[in-house]
Amino acid sequence: MVDIGPSLGTALWRKQLDDRAQHVLKEIVDADILVIGAPTYKGSYPGLFKHLVDLIDPQELRSKPILITATGGGDRHALMVEHQLRPLFGFFMAHTLPTAVYASDRDFADYAVSSEQLVKRIDEAVCEVGAFFPTTTANRAAAE
Numbered sequence: 001m002v003d004i005g006p007s008l009g010t011a012l013w014r015k016q017l018d019d020r021a022q023h024v025l026k027e028i029v030d031a032d033i034l035v036i037g038a039p040t041y042k043g044s045y046p047g048l049f050k051h052l053v054d055l056i057d058p059q060e061l062r063s064k065p066i067l068i069t070a071t072g073g074g075d076r077h078a079l080m081v082e083h084q085l086r087p088l089f090g091f092f093m094a095h096t097l098p099t100a101v102y103a104s105d106r107d108f109a110d111y112a113v114s115s116e117q118l119v120k121r122i123d124e125a126v127c128e129v130g131a132f133f134p135t136t137t138a139n140r141a142a143a144e
């Protein structure tokens, strides 16, 4: 997690971002895989989160694997990941992983995940990442 700084809120175009924010945007669009996480605000993602996404060109996330995650104060808006985040990245023609992860305040204790169910769901989602990075002899050799 990084602080993108104050220029995000005032930039209408990407070129208006300061260097720090431009760098964060570049890291996002250059990543092999994205784990997107947002708190739930009024049943959806926060406005400033959407503003960050608005500064990304549609082509830049095309086919990118994305694990979508969200937190909320309770379970009432657990489908926020399916009804808000998934369609948003559908617009970009990204590959959102089939398993999305939603967690509420009671899934955490001392800033760590304390729910077994949540750990299982995170494991499921992480396993799905494997489909995008098949272990072939060729890329195993390249990694060595």
Ligand SMILES: Cc1cc2nc3c(=O)[nH]c(=O)nc-3n(C[C@H](O)[C@H](O)[C@H](O)COP(=O)(O)O)c2cc1C
Binding pocket: 038, 039, 040, 041, 042, 043, 044, 071, 072, 073, 074, 075, 076, 077
């Ligand atoms: C303005 C505002 C609106 C919120 N709306 C919701 C909501 O609609 N549903 C919900 O489950 N939690 C809601 N919450 C609670 C946050 O989602 C929750 O505190 C947050 O996910 C915790 O993550 P954080 O510690 O990273 O902020 C809201 C919080 C704020 C500040």
